[in-house]
Amino acid sequence: MTALLWQKPGVSVDAEIQTFLAGDDVLLDRELMRYDIRASKSQAQSLQELGILTDHELADIDAALTDLDAAFVAGEFILDARYEDMHSAIESYLTERLGDTGRKIHTGRSRNDQVLVASRLWLRDRLQQTARIAIEIAEVALRRAESEAMQPIAGFTHLQRAMVSSLGMWWGAWAEGFIDNTQRALDTLQWINSNPLGSASGYGVNVRFDRDAASERLGFNRTQLIATYAQLSRGKFELAALDALGASVLDLRRLAWDLSLFASHEYGYVKLPAQYTTGSSLMPNKRNPDVIELMRASYAAVAAARVEIEQTVSLPSGYHRDLQFTKGSISHGFGRGLGALALVPDLLRNLEWNGERMVEVLDDGLYATDVAMEMAAAGTPFRDAYKAAADPSTWSGRTPEASLSARVSPGGAGNLQLETLQARLDNLAEQLARLD
Template identity: 35%
Template sequence: MKLWDKGFSTDQKIDRFTVGNDRELDLVLAKYDVIASKAHAKMLGQTGLIPEQESASLIKELEQIAKSIEEGNFSIEESFEDMHSKIEFLLTEALGDPGKKIHTARSRNDQVLVAMQLYLKDELSEVKGDVKALFDLLMTLAEKHQEVLLPGYTHLQIAMPSSFGLWFSAYAESLIDDLYLLEAAYKITDQNPLGSAAGYGSSFPIDRELTTAEMGFKTLKYNVVAAQMGRGKVEKAAAIGIASVAGTVAKLAMDICLYMSQNFDFISFPDELTTGSSIMPHKKNPDVFELIRAKCNRLQAVPNELTMITTNLPSGYHRDLQLVKAVIMPAIEELKACLEFMRFSLKEVRVNTSILDDPKYDYLFSVDTLNGLVGDGMPFRDAYKKMGEEIEKGTFKPRKDLDHTHSGSIGKLCLNEIRAKMQQIS
């Protein structure tokens, strides 16, 4: 069954090529098509486009379909093109002619739009919750290990003193920036496109404000052409937020891989969270974090992939837009898995508390020692030259008793302030 069926069939090869993996993806989206269909059926009844009794029957049957989806009993056989055709078939099978009226005043285009946006609203909310959970873990670790010093590096050269408190909370605060982008994507998504039909509205006197309220959208996408133009755009907005989170998580995974190596030995994990080598019995490989790094790096390409699909398309619907589902939906699942396994593993991290006992890290304090001389009255340029000469001669003696007191430094992490920023966005 196809919603555009005019009584003749297309070649099966064309059918397979154009449908692609839509049936598989639509099994995820079907619950949202039902939500939108219930709102649409209610609107049809209240506007008098169909009898109230038929509207009530449609809603009741849609609730049964929703139950079958929730219980995992809903399927889309090859005889159906997508979720829309299967749901309409079930309605017609159960109700007869009233089932055929569900498509009154709408198009498959705005059905896809509204289902995707309802789906993205749910998924973005879930991702935001997952990000907040990782933030909370990082802040707990920052507080627990705030006094443990850690070498800071620039150019992979020993640079200045850092701390585990500074390191963990740096990634926590970076996640707040990512949430700003996710929140922006949510706002773009939270606009009801239903009623735009094929992109140019309908001659039926539909009530779009009613369906907006019924589905829980904050507002309408008023202009029907703008609503259609949102296809691909809302997915890209979500992808930008997802890519931002992925970038932060990939960098964290890279630090963890580096810090776990024997050359650094800053952190370790229980054996059950690492893997071994087939020939080297001493190996404890950070496979989980390497895969998180790779998967998150791949996720950062998703906005570009969506850009390449949608670039140079004129306004109006084009079949190219079908492909955006297959890009954004797996990406969301991938990010959620990466966030889950980062939290699962990172809560078991073991911190090396004696890293700076190694004399090679004395040079971390060259800047602090220099600053001490400046504080004692020596001009900065003279102090810098003195430090350089002592380091060159091997006579440098670090001063390790200087305080870092400004906001955001190792001596003043501002953890409460960072938590307050998160509370404002989450």
């Protein structure tokens, strides 16, 4: 390992203890490395504005960081056990290449605000990805709601057939859900899009950094002002980001449940794309919906990450090394959640419904509520209509098409108002495009 940034003369380092201290930081920092490089470029610019770096030194540091970024992307520079973390790797690279000029990069900066700004930039990108995927899922669901609006399917309560429903309502529900999820991701992104760089270890430094200029360079919409709050927000912002991701993955869990049931032989409603199933290791006759099941399980990783961070940040103010453990949680939660969500749009595009089977299982009892509502609309007190409609003789002679057409309450099968959802989705897509 290269020399530790904090090591003092006469202080020995125990290898076993250092391994514990470092943990998985080097591996986890591979996700954050490019963001730390980007923030280091901004830091160098701030130092030049203060006269701590000359124009020539700034140009040298900027060029070296550009080269480091390219080498990292190409796999020519590997963040490995030679380094304590990404921060020491960047400083070591600059020092080896530029000597004393490289040693100036840490002026007025702490690894605390380094990891904060890198994490904040990383979270911002991940929330944009979450919004982008949610928009794509909603768009697919809207298109299919339009084209399959009046295809009958049983609506369930308590896992029992309850009323005649439609694919228009099923698809529309997921469309509206993921439109809400997009809004949640963008609102959270707006809230966390604040710059902690320049807060140092949480108590400021005795040079007058132009922190607002750094915020503008890094694309933040505001500066996180009080240095101590920058530290207090670590964990808090990660929890909010996981909540936003979790909204989409929670909906995915329920969507995957529907498809797991609908694809079973007992239902027979839908055929999954072949690539979303796998074979049995023993039974030649089996195709298993493994991808759907893992999608269903993915929310557990997001929820677990949230719990781990929430427990870790049970701390007083100021920096504490406990916070190192939040890196793994947020990385795992977003990795698993976004990985599952990314597979959803193509899955939804390629579902094949068995319309005949869906109609075949619609028994006459599913029209009982229609009968009760018709009688109530004609003037019968609803409780009397409810009792009369329990008589099976009132259910006969009805069709699913007529039942769906009569369901004209806003959002019902006969009045989906999908254009309203489309307008919301278009607005959110425009908001996201402005961030790219």
